[in-house]
Amino acid sequence: xxxxxxxxxxxxxxxxxxxxxxxxxxxxxxxxxxxxxxxxxxxxxxxxxxxxxxxxxxxxxxxxxxxxxxxxxxxxxxxxxxxxxxxxxxxxxxxxxxxxxxxxxxxxxxxxxxxxxxxxxxxxxxxxxxxxxxxxxxxxxxxxxxxxxxxxxxxxxxxxxxxxxxxxxxxxxxxxxxxxxxxxxxxxxxxxxxxxxxxxxxxxxxxxxxxxxxxxxxxxxxxxxxxxxxxxxxxxxxxxxxxxxxxxxxxxxxxxxxx
Amino acid sequence: xxxxxxxxxxxxxxxxxxxxxxxxxxxxxxxxxxxxxxxxxxxxxxxxxxxxxxxxxxxxxxxxxx
Numbered sequence: 001x002x003x004x005x006x007x008x009x010x011x012x013x014x015x016x017x018x019x020x021x022x023x024x025x026x027x028x029x030x031x032x033x034x035x036x037x038x039x040x041x042x043x044x045x046x047x048x049x050x051x052x053x054x055x056x057x058x059x060x061x062x063x064x065x066x067x068x069x070x071x072x073x074x075x076x077x078x079x080x081x082x083x084x085x086x087x088x089x090x091x092x093x094x095x096x097x098x099x100x101x102x103x104x105x106x107x108x109x110x111x112x113x114x115x116x117x118x119x120x121x122x123x124x125x126x127x128x129x130x131x132x133x134x135x136x137x138x139x140x141x142x143x144x145x146x147x148x149x150x151x152x153x154x155x156x157x158x159x160x161x162x163x164x165x166x167x168x169x170x171x172x173x174x175x176x177x178x179x180x181x182x183x184x185x186x187x188x189x190x191x192x193x194x195x196x197x198x199x200x201x202x203x204x205x206x207x208x209x210x211x212x213x214x215x216x217x218x219x220x221x222x223x224x225x226x227x228x229x230x231x232x233x234x235x236x237x238x239x240x241x242x243x244x245x246x247x248x249x250x251x252x253x254x255x256x257x258x259x
Numbered sequence: 260x261x262x263x264x265x266x267x268x269x270x271x272x273x274x275x276x277x278x279x280x281x282x283x284x285x286x287x288x289x290x291x292x293x294x295x296x297x298x299x300x301x302x303x304x305x306x307x308x309x310x311x312x313x314x315x316x317x318x319x320x321x322x323x324x325x
Contacts, residue, residue, distance in 0.1 A: 022325030032323060047324025050265040050317065051291060053284060060323050061290055076324050086297075090319050093292035093299050161325070210325030 006234065008205055010043075010183055011099065011131030011152040013070065017042045018200065019230040020072065020185065022210025026219065029063040035213055036064065038223040045072045045101055045210070048091050072133065074101040079114065081121035088125055100125065101155070101187075101208075103135040111161040115142045119149065126150035135187045138172040140179050147180045154180055155208060158199060159189025162211040166195040170202055177203045193222075193229035200233025201241070260312035271310065278305035280316070291320045 008015040020043040026032040036044055046060065073091030078084040081104060088100045104121055106114035113136050125132050131152045136142050138156040146154050156176055159165035166189060167173060177184050183205030190196050190209045199207045207230055216222035262271050264280075271280065277300050281288055293300045294317040300308050310316070 023323040024325045026323065045325055046321035048292075048319050049322045051284075051286060051320050053265065053267075059290070059320060061321060071321065073321060074324050086294075089299055090292040090294060090317075091321075093301070094290055094320060 006238070008183065010133070015042045015070075017227075017230075018206035018234055019196070019226055020045065020206055020208040021213060021223070021226075022074075022208070023060060023064075024210050025214035029058060029060055031219060032060065032214075033063040035219050035223040036069070038220055038227065039213065040227040041069070043070045043072050043099075045074050045208070047076050048073055048087050048094065070099060071095050071097060072099050072101045074135075075103050075121075077105070078103065079105050079117075081117040081124070084117070084121040085124050088121075088130055089128075092130065098129055098131045099133070100130050101133050101135060102151075113137055113157070115139070118142075119145055122146055122149045122151055133185070138169055138176065140172070140175045143176045143180050143184070147182050151182065153183040153185055153205070155185045155187035157188040158186045158195065161188040162215075163189055164191025164195075164212060164215075165189055166191055167198050167202070170198065173199070173202050173204065190226075193225040196226050196229040197233035197236070200230055201237045203237050206230070260310075262310055262313070263315045265317060275310045276306055277308040277310065277316075280310065281305065281318070284318075286318060291318050293318050 008018050017040045019039055019041050021039050021041040022045045023032050073095055075084040075087045078087055084104045091100060102121055104114050104117040106112045115137055118134055122132050122134055126149055133153045133155055134146050134151050135155045143154040158167040185206040185208055186199040186204050187208040190212045196207045213219050213222045260273055261268055277293055288302060296315050
């Protein structure tokens with residue numbers, strides 16, 4: 001299968017890149033814009049916050065070509081369904097798009113999702129016509145419920161947000177992949193390019209990350225590394241890996257050995 | 260009259276509309292959303308939506324985030 005034919009479809013929209021990146025924590029807006037470009041991402045997350053009334057401050061969107069990217073506003077910092085729904089409504093009005101990354105957090109230390117509030121918010125938002133991409137636990141039951149509510153994808157965490165611990169429970173991700181039909185996107189936990197490749201090799205539809213790129217010593221190099229890792233991981237998944245075996249299996253023919 | 264703008268108490272002229280407030284603040288309406296007493300004001304209503312004493316206004320936009 002060629003890469004060009006292998007499109008990611010979310011909410012009826014087609015994407016070529018399977019890497020989604022956040023826009024937080026960069027040293028400057030210039031660096032953000034450059035990293036986005038090098039990552040090849042087409043979907044980028046943003047947060048919704050009060051406008052700084054000091055007019056001298058520049059805005060992120062002054063640096064980003066909105067024709068090139070689909071904005072995915074998040075509900076970061078929301079701890080209740082009500083707050084998250086309110087934030088999504090504001091995001092739709094500000095961005096004129098129905099795409100939202102829904103996250104409802106449970107506590108500040110782990111930033112783990114509050115799945116009960118998440119389900120409540122997802123139900124309301126789907127009914128209001130949003131294309132909901134929920135950040136959730138790597139729990140197949142929650143993912144199935146989110147799918148049943150009409151979410152356009154499910155985005156289980158690989159590890160806590162910003163932790164860089166990688167995919168802590170690949171078996172849970174596999175179980176989710178086998179039991180839901182919507183795209184499964186690993187969101188949070190990726191630390192390095194190999195983590196992204198592992199998510200893709202498991203069969204995930206995509207990977208979403210922010211800190212792994214923005215927090216790297218060289219964010220621009222890491223943006224490119226992640227782009228390549230997601231492409232490589234996807235191709236590797238599609239290619240179908242060899243089975244794991246305990247003992248060797250020679251690659252060179254045994255026939256015609258000298259002596 | 261006094262309004263509460265993004266959490267701060269601000270003095271504004273009587274008869275001020277949402278549109279006039281944005282203009283006064285130098286905020287481009289394209290990429291913001293405005294909430295008046297917890298209800299979103301559609302962009303098309305900015306000019307006719309009058310503000311009253313004590314109104315709570317939130318003006319939000321997109322910032323970097325993950």
